Amino acid sequence: MSSLLRIILHRLGLGLVTLFVVSIVIFVAVNLLPGDFAEAILGQGATPESVAKIREDLGLDQGMVVRYFQWLSGMLTLDLGTSFAQLNFANFGGAGTVTVADQIAPRLANTLFLASVTACIAVPLAVTLGILAALYRNTAFDRAANIFTLSSISSPEFFMAYVLILFLAVLNPIFPSLSNIFEGMAFSERLEKSMLPALTLTLVVTAHMMRMTRAAIINLLASPYIEMARLKGLSPMRVIVKHALPNALAPIINVIALNLAYLITGVVVVEVVFVYPGIGQLFVDSVKIRDIPVVQACCLIFAAAYILLNLTADILSIVSNPRLRHPK
Amino acid sequence: MTNLLTIKGLKIEGRSDETWNPIINGVDLELKKGEVLGLIGESGAGKSTIGLAAMGYTRDGVRISDGSVDFDGVDLVNASAAVKRSLLGKRIAYVAQSAAASFNPAHKLIDQHTEGPVQHGVSNRGTSVEDGIELYRKLRLPNPDEIGFRYPHQVSGGQLQRAMTAMAMSCRPDLIIFDEPTTALDVTTQIEVLASIREIVEEFDTAAIYITHDLAVVAQMADKIKVLLRGDEVEESDTRTMLSAPKEDYTKSLWAVREFQRPEKPPVEKGAVPVVSVRGVTAAYGTTDVLHDVSFDIHAGRTVAVVGESGSGKSTTARCITGLLPPRMGEIAFDGQPLPSDYRKRTKDQLRQAQMIYQMADTALNPRKTIGQIIGRPVEFYGGLKGAKRRERVNELLDQIELEPSKYYNRLPSELSGGQKQRIGIARALAAEPKFIICDEVTSALDQLVAEGILRLLADLQDKLGLSYMFITHDLATVKSIADEVVVMKNGKVVEQGPKVEMFTPPHHAYTDLLLSSVPEMDPDWLNDLLKERGVDNIGDAAVDKM
Incomplete structure (x- = not known):
């Protein structure tokens, strides 16, 4: 067990190092973006003096290294900084400032909610379909499942979204086509409103996970222990679920993690179509108005989500291997 | 008495290159209750295919094209999948060659043991667990009460093979197919499993079908023996008749393989400088010492066989000599000159002098390179030959290993047989024009006839080129046929060494004696006598542990 713990700590350490490197990349990249917040906010009325004043107030006149470490120390103390966008320049520094955390928190919660709903539908669906496709490989069912999932992943997300709206909101009004959820909404209502975006995302991520499940299982079917299981007279379903699947978990877990990360970081198109107030929209809006603290915080959250999910996948893969769980 | 299993005119085909090619050309087989049939032949003879067909099972890309398989009144060729499943595991069970690969790594042994009885409705889990422990005890597995609760990787190969036999027994089947169950085991372990x-x-x-390529093993196990050659039956008779009076020439040739014997060489002159001298070598992987103070000499034109079970340090010694694993203490000398311990510090000429031939010719040859490229590479690297000269030298080497240059120069390794691949391995070693070659289990993956060809070739080359060999092997028959001197290793130490004649005449060191007496002999009473002499609890690993 101690060796397992050591591996986990080791991976965790590597994750932190990665996150640190990513933070540098994010900071440099965001600062290389053309344009300037002060000029953007002042628009036509930008005089050199007022631009300089705002830059000074926001600390933008300081060197990049200094600003980076200010930002980093803020991050380490969970102080994400102050959002530029909501600043009241009339009485800067007084009441009415909006922190980045205030901006991001509800949006992130919404995104995580949508991702969870999608994952709850997509992961079991994909794994089951994958198992069935492996069981009935090269049959009509296998081909149909492959064609369906591949066509849904190949079509643009907004197209799939509009198709679903057409069939499930317009022609058969089952779910609302607008997902304008807000704080204090009942869980059931929130769930109902998130259903169409969740289904759209399900169509997008299922193919990848299903095909990996199928491939990982079929890859093992030539192993001697699978032949042994068959020669013990076990049913084909049992051979696959009980004998192949436990040994195929590692690659499946990795693909699931990648797709979950995508659900957190890459769903802006779906959010726009359904007017879903998630973090993706916030991110795009912030880039538009050069709200640097929000952009940086979002990037860091995305990076952290990726690293954390992959880390979890690695650890689960290790745990699913009895050689590492039960050393000699 | 009626037959339990009757196979008539069985024809099996395999799919390759888009066509169906015959594998088995009409084999008949009969087996009564409680009877053991030995099925022998070289690889590719179709032994396993027949064994699996007796279960109504064919691997992917293989089909039964004609004939019948009747198991106790059920036609297994035409039976539905469900009918077959109801018999498999319950009334017909299978024991595979590699238990390590055939146990599912994700489940404990006992869970795999109870799966059959529970799924077939023969027993419930609780009773089946108790029965499993009882079978483990009967098969003399250590700690029978708890060994089943381990995962396959936590149990040794010989123990796994017995656990698999126990699993096959779990539903008390009428017929078990044993597919080379001891081929991958050391002799001392094999004997325990056989018993x-x-x-x-x-x-x-x-009743059992016992599939093997080892005649001496089948002689201990079977009531009658059937010999196969490329999908055809050669002959069948009861074990004693088959051993004492084989009818067919092919069977006789199989019997004769063990008779290859090199002529004795005169003793080494006193004061001669050995080609390779291993002096007091102690080596470690990480912080654990795996070799302890190993010393021996290899003289010009001689073969030193290094014998021992897996894990005894044979291959590690080879790694020290080649410089892949620098020893912690001691040194390697070549022609009396100490060599740098790390191969990276050796000169090209020092590297050239010592070459290596590997056990698995399959994995030791780059599958994407042609034979000409594989052999040409060391010719160019060490000999500096290019273009036509290089080609000429490669052809010369191909001639030496008795493969026609024009036919093989442009082939890929995948287009060669196992024995031919091993010959390419030899040619590649010769290309460097070495004085000394390490042969690491070079014949253990080959059939006996093919292996004998390789041994003869190596002996010829030694006579012609004056090579010295270090011959790593666990097979004492090989040692007998090719070695001049023998080094016996156990747990990283040399327990005995000396000229072959001395080693094979008593008195031996206790461990050498155990190794020698564990090699199955062609006498059907050999195992019985040995068990009588030593007692069931004092054979194999148990005896090793007591030393």
Whole structure:
């Protein structure tokens, strides 16, 4: 067990190092973006003096290294900084400032909610379909499942979204086509409103996970222990679920993690179509108005989500291997 | 008495290159209850295919094209999948060659043991667990009460093979197919597994088909023997008749393989400088020492066989000599000159002098390179030959290993047989024009006839080129046929060494004696006599542990 713990700590350490490197990349990249917040906010009325004043107030006149470490120390103390966008320049520094955390928190919660709903539908669906496709490989069912999932992943997300709206909101009004959820909404209502975006995302991520499940299982079917299981007279379903699947978990877990990360970081198109107030929209809006603290915080959250999910996948893969769980 | 299993005119085909090619060309087979049939032949003879067909099972890309398989009144060729499943595991069971690969790594042994009885409705889990422990005890597995609760990787190969026999027994089947169950095991482990398999098959009066390429093994196990050659039956008779009076030439040639014997060489002159001298070598992987103070000499034109079980340090010694694993203490000398311990510090000429031939010719040859490229590479690297000269030298080497240059120069390794691939391995070693070659289990993956060809070739080359060999092997028959001197290793130490003649005449060191006496002989009473002499609890690993 101690060796397992050591591996986990080791991976965790590597994750932190990665996150640190990513933070540098994010900071440099965001600062290389053309344009300037002060000029953007002042628009036509930008005089050199007022631009300089705002830059000074926001600390933008300081060197990049200094600003980076200010930002980093803020991050380490969970102080994400102050959002530029909501600043009241009339009485800067007084009441009415909006922190980045205030901006991001509800949006992130919404995104995580949508991702969870999608994952709850997509992961079991994909794994089951994958198992069935492996069981009935090269049959009509296998081909149909492959064609369906591949066509849904190949079509643009907004197209799939509009198709679903057409069939499930317009022609058969089952779910609302607008997902304008807000704080204090009942869980059931929130769930109902998130259903169409969740289904759209399900169509997008299922193919990848299903095909990996199928491939990982079929890859093992030539192993001697699978032949042994068959020669013990076990049913084909049992051979696959009980004998192949436990040994195929590692690659499946990795693909699931990648797709979950995508659900957190890459769903802006779906959010726009359904007017879903998630973090993706916030991110795009912030880039538009050069709200640097929000952009940086979002990037860091995305990076952290990726690293954390992959880390979890690695650890689960290790745990699913009895050689590492039960050393000699 | 009626037959338990009757196979008539069985024809099996395999798919390759888009066509169906015959693998088995009409084989008949009969087996009564409690009878053991030995199925022998070289690889590719179709032994396993027949064994699996007796279960109504064919691997992917293989089909039964004609004939019938009748198991106790059920036609297994035409039976539905469900009918077959109801018999498999319950009334017909299978024991595979590599238990390590055939146990599912994700489940504990006992869970795999109870799966059959529970799924077939023969027993419930609780009873089946108890029965499993009882079978483990009968098969003399250590700690029978708890060994089943381990995962396969936590149990040794010989123990796994017995656990698999126990699993096959779990539903008390009428017929068990043993597919080379001891081929991958050391001799001392093999003997234990053989004894336990035979005991339990007798106790439950189970019929069995015992598949192997080792005649001496089948002589201990079978009531009657069937010899196969490329999908055809050569002959069948009861074991004693088959051993004492084989009818067919092919069978006789199989019997004769073990008779290859090099002529004795005169003793080494006093004061001669050995080609390779291993002096007091101690080596470690990480912080654990795996070799302890190993010393021996290899003289010009001589073959030193290094014998021992897996894990005894044979290959590690080879790694020290080649410089892949610098020893912690001691040194390697070549022609009396100490060599740098790390191969990276050796000169090209020092590297050239010592070459290596590997056990698995399959994985030791780059599958994407042609034979000409594989052999040409060391010719160019060490000899500096290019273009036509290089080609000429490669052809010369191909001639030396008795493969026609024009035919093989442009082939890929995948287009060669196992024995031919091993010959390419030899040519590649010769290309460097070495004085000394390490042969690491070079014949253990080959059939006996093919292996004999390789041994003869190596002996010829030694006579012609004056090569010295270090011959790593666990097979004492090989040692007998090719070695001049023998080094016996155990747990990283040399326990005995000397000229071959001395090693094979008593008195031996206790461990050498155990190794020698564990090699199955062609006498059907050999195992019985040995068991009588030593007692069931004092054979194999148990005896090793007591030393």
